[in-house]
Amino acid sequence: MTATQSPAMTAVASGDLGGVDTKRSARNGRGRWYRPRSVIGKVVQWIILLAFTCMFLYPFVWLLAASLKPRGQVFDNSLWPKTFQPQNYVAVWDQLPLLHWIFNSIIIAVLAAGLVAISSSVVAFGFSYFKFPGRGLLFGIVLATMMLPGAVTMVPQYLIWKQTGLLGTWAPLFGMNLFGSAFYIFLQRQFFLGLPRELFEAARLDGANYWRLFTKIAMPLSIPSFVIVFIFEFQASWNNFQGALIYLNGGHLDTFTVPLGISYAMTAFSPTNGGHGDYQYVMVAALIVTLPMLILFAFGQRYFIEGVATQGRKG
Amino acid sequence: MSVATGAPPATGAADGGERKIRKAKKYNRREAIAGYLFISPWILGFLIFTAGAMIYSLVISFSYYNLATNSAVPAGMDNYQRLFSDPKVAMSLGNTLFYAVLAVPLEIIFALFLAMVLSKLGRGAGIFRTIYYLPKMTPSVATASIFLLLLNGNTGAINAFLKLFGIEGPQWLVDPNWVKPSIVLMTLWGVSGTMVIFLAALKNVPRDLYEVSSIDGAGPIRQFFKITVPMISGAIFFNVIVLTIAALQVFDQAYLLFWRDQTNASPDSSLFYGVYLFQQAFRQFDFGFAAAMAWLLFVIILIITMIQVKFSNRFVYYEGDN
Numbered sequence: 362m363t364a365t366q367s368p369a370m371t372a373v374a375s376g377d378l379g380g381v382d383t384k385r386s387a388r389n390g391r392g393r394w395y396r397p398r399s400v401i402g403k404v405v406q407w408i409i410l411l412a413f414t415c416m417f418l419y420p421f422v423w424l425l426a427a428s429l430k431p432r433g434q435v436f437d438n439s440l441w442p443k444t445f446q447p448q449n450y451v452a453v454w455d456q457l458p459l460l461h462w463i464f465n466s467i468i469i470a471v472l473a474a475g476l477v478a479i480s481s482s483v484v485a486f487g488f489s490y491f492k493f494p495g496r497g498l499l500f501g502i503v504l505a506t507m508m509l510p511g512a513v514t515m516v517p518q519y520l521i522w523k524q525t526g527l528l529g530t531w532a533p534l535f536g537m538n539l540f541g542s543a544f545y546i547f548l549q550r551q552f553f554l555g556l557p558r559e560l561f562e563a564a565r566l567d568g569a570n571y572w573r574l575f576t577k578i579a580m581p582l583s584i585p586s587f588v589i590v591f592i593f594e595f596q597a598s599w600n601n602f603q604g605a606l607i608y609l610n611g612g613h614l615d616t617f618t619v620p621l622g623i624s625y626a627m628t629a630f631s632p633t634n635g636g637h638g639d640y641q642y643v644m645v646a647a648l649i650v651t652l653p654m655l656i657l658f659a660f661g662q663r664y665f666i667e668g669v670a671t672q673g674r675k676g
Numbered sequence: 677m678s679v680a681t682g683a684p685p686a687t688g689a690a691d692g693g694e695r696k697i698r699k700a701k702k703y704n705r706r707e708a709i710a711g712y713l714f715i716s717p718w719i720l721g722f723l724i725f726t727a728g729a730m731i732y733s734l735v736i737s738f739s740y741y742n743l744a745t746n747s748a749v750p751a752g753m754d755n756y757q758r759l760f761s762d763p764k765v766a767m768s769l770g771n772t773l774f775y776a777v778l779a780v781p782l783e784i785i786f787a788l789f790l791a792m793v794l795s796k797l798g799r800g801a802g803i804f805r806t807i808y809y810l811p812k813m814t815p816s817v818a819t820a821s822i823f824l825l826l827l828n829g830n831t832g833a834i835n836a837f838l839k840l841f842g843i844e845g846p847q848w849l850v851d852p853n854w855v856k857p858s859i860v861l862m863t864l865w866g867v868s869g870t871m872v873i874f875l876a877a878l879k880n881v882p883r884d885l886y887e888v889s890s891i892d893g894a895g896p897i898r899q900f901f902k903i904t905v906p907m908i909s910g911a912i913f914f915n916v917i918v919l920t921i922a923a924l925q926v927f928d929q930a931y932l933l934f935w936r937d938q939t940n941a942s943p944d945s946s947l948f949y950g951v952y953l954f955q956q957a958f959r960q961f962d963f964g965f966a967a968a969m970a971w972l973l974f975v976i977i978l979i980i981t982m983i984q985v986k987f988s989n990r991f992v993y994y995e996g997d998n
Binding site: 410424602606 | 707
């Protein structure tokens with residue numbers, strides 16, 4: 362994954378950030394630092410809250426409305442289409458190879474997320490359970506790589522993939538995830554450090570080898586942090602536009618991911634490029650690419666918020 | 677391969693003995709080997725895709741790279757000299773810095789404001805937090821395709837909204853002066869990641885501080901500057917650094933709004949450093965020059981981050997410090 366788009370980039374190379382414990386601090390009531398007591402204060406508070414709700418939701422409602430409008434009305438800004446054209450949702454599949462794009466995006470995102478969650482977990486276990494010379498230094502380097510701007514490695518990584526002969530395949534979009542990723546290693550390590558060491562020592566006495574300690578004890582217990590890593594990377598991969606632009610843009614339309622495909626459609630449908638201005642299909646596609654993320658968030662909300670909050674803890 | 681657990685390694689021979697024995701006691705050899713094996717994927721990846729890539733990038737930046745033959749011809753300092761002779765480098769850098777100076781403070785203020793509104797709410801905060809977080813989940817292409825139409829100077833909803841107040845909205849995407857505010861607007865819509873970090877920080881501010889200070893007669897504004905800001909200074913610092921690094925690399929929004937369609941001419945003020953770097957690498961295939969540009973960006977980010985770290989030492993409060 363590229364550092365530019367992933368949450369990994371947003372984590373700081375500093376010392377220990379606490380574990381994933383936002384729930385606890387929420388429960389003990391600290392932090393409701395000031396509550397308006399007067400009625401006027403309450404009213405103002407709710408007006409502010411609802412105004413921002415409108416601001417954040419408006420583009421979604423607008424998108425939904427636009428996706429149901431016929432060609433000429435996409436820009437009319439009414440949140441209730443004058444003419445309903447739900448056929449857009451049927452026609453879009455003929456207009457664009459959207460099914461291919463969705464399939465490609467899912468495969469790449471699952472591979473990217475699965476690989477990075479497993480590899481980061483393995484590496485994190487190495488950094489948390491074992492003592493070996495240079496451990497501190499090496500982990501310092503792991504943290505330092507989080508600060509490396511993605512732009513610096515973008516060109517050489519492309520050339521490295523060129524050398525391997527894998528350009529034009531999907532490999533560059535998930536291949537680097539085989540080797541773990543700094544922020545996720547950090548996150549998983551935090552989790553492993555919280556596991557009581559006696560658990561492992563007992564298994565050692567029973568004759569379990571190190572690999573078994575990892576697969577039979579560490580992995581099953583670390584499912585929560587595994588899920589955080591998986592959904593973070595799934596989102597990063599699903600949204601990855603720049604990577605697709607670099608590695609897939611020259612290829613056949615059917616090999617695009619959804620973000621690259623939509624970007625293509627935005628250009629192709631533009632009247633200046635001989636299109637008919639069929640932006641309603643772009644809107645349908647934009648809605649379809651967003652929907653899985655909203656569903657993912659609905660189910661994994663706690664993980665997202667905790668994961669993001671962890672980045673800033675004691676930053 | 678190795679002797680029984682806990683035994684010192686057999687290699688710790690006679691001379692230089694004492695230090696080696698102490699080391700051997702500290703590290704169990706079997707365990708150390710296993711540790712290295714576990715972290716070996718990362719070491720491999722680091723050597724190839726980070727360290728290797730950086731060295732490779734340095735080498736390319738001093739060469740003319742020919743994509744067809746995959747060969748590099750030494751170019752001396754040419755690519756670095758071009759950084760100064762190509763006016764678009766300075767221009768795109770100026771655009772990017774201008775954008776960062778505009779975007780980062782606004783993002784911080786807006787995110788902090790939202791976080792404070794939500795943190796006052798107590799029980800109902802969850803649903804609002806969810807709604808405010810949704811833009812963050814929206815892929816950048818979707819955001820761009822929505823805002824491309826919302827920001828349209830003639831037909832866009834944002835100008836229609838401004839008209840309600842009698843304001844004639846600008847040509848957001850055409851007028852060179854309004855290009856950066858357009859992208860800032862998109863960025864602000866997705867500011868909720870920063871908000872969540874502030875929210876977590878605000879939760880850890882001890883409530884008694886506010887109670888004690890209000891007994892002493894401190895008003896909300898005074899409390900904000902004397903308690904809230906110092907207590908969450910760590911989170912502010914973190915967000916400033918992360919947002920600055922992101923702003924200096926801004927690509928997706930700028931590319932999707934202005935440079936996606938190569939048949940259209942876009943205003944110079946929309947050429948951001950990340951976009952120009954991308955164009956040089958993957959449109960012109962001038963990898964040597966692109967690598968030199970990347971190193972310049974790296975140095976700039978490094979310097980700015982170091983200044984921020986230095987500056988932060990003066991005012992950032994960490995728990996446990998006095």
